[in-house]
Amino acid sequence: MKLGRHSPAPKRQKCDHWSPCPPGNFAYRILSGGGKERTATICFEDEQLVGEPGSGINIAIVNYKTGEFSSTNFFHMWAHDHSKQMMDFIRSAPKGTLLLMATQDDGSTRLKDYAKELVENLGSKEIKNIKFRSSWVFIAAKGFNLPDNIQREKINHSDQTKNRYKGWPAEIQIEGCIPRNLM
Structure with missing residues (x-):
């Protein structure tokens, strides 16, 4: 004899959202790295664009009209300065x-101010505040404006000596749905 009712398991949504995006919207999720085992991930329309360890600033470029993935790269900022290469990659979009961006490990040590200004010109309000091992995520549009109600950016550089990752801030994320008809 069964006691109680069992609810069916919830249906998995694109990019692991809790609820589906409305028709005519793209789903996205950008998750920063956290600790050595939690790598940055960038998902767009249920396709994982970034998910392999890419220490530094990870960037994925997606064609807004079609939703098709264009390219991805990561720019290591600890041992060497890759600010110019990052700027060239952004400018080539x-x-x-x-442009969907997420840090893994350190995205700031060698990041030059002129590269930060380029990202700031895309709409970032936090790029100049990132510190050693800050967790940072950002989504930007090139050549059009995102709706005001979309969360574009998040940063965490909490007390890195008192957290679960022993010197690393916890991962953070932004996710949402972007209407396909903004251009």
Whole structure:
């Protein structure tokens, strides 16, 4: 004899959202790294664009009109300065693209101010505040504007000596749905 009722398991949504995006929207989730075992991940329309260890600043470029993945790269900022290469990668993204960014480990030690200004010009309010091993995520549009109600950025550089990752801040994320008709 069965006691109680069992609810069916919830259906998995794109990019592991709790609820589906409305029709005519793209789903995205950007998750920073946290600790050595928690790598940065970038998901767009249920396709994981970044998920392998890429220490530094991870960037994925997506064509906004089609939702198709264009390219991805990571820019290590601890041992060497890759600010120019990161700027060239961002500048190479054509108008009409989304840039999704997440840090893994250290994205700031060798990041030059001129590279921070480029990201700030894309709409970042926190890029100049990132510190050693800060967790940072950001989504930007190149050549068009994102709706005001979309969370674009998040940063965490909490007391790194008193957290679960022993010197690393916890991972953070932003996720949402972007209407397909902004351009």
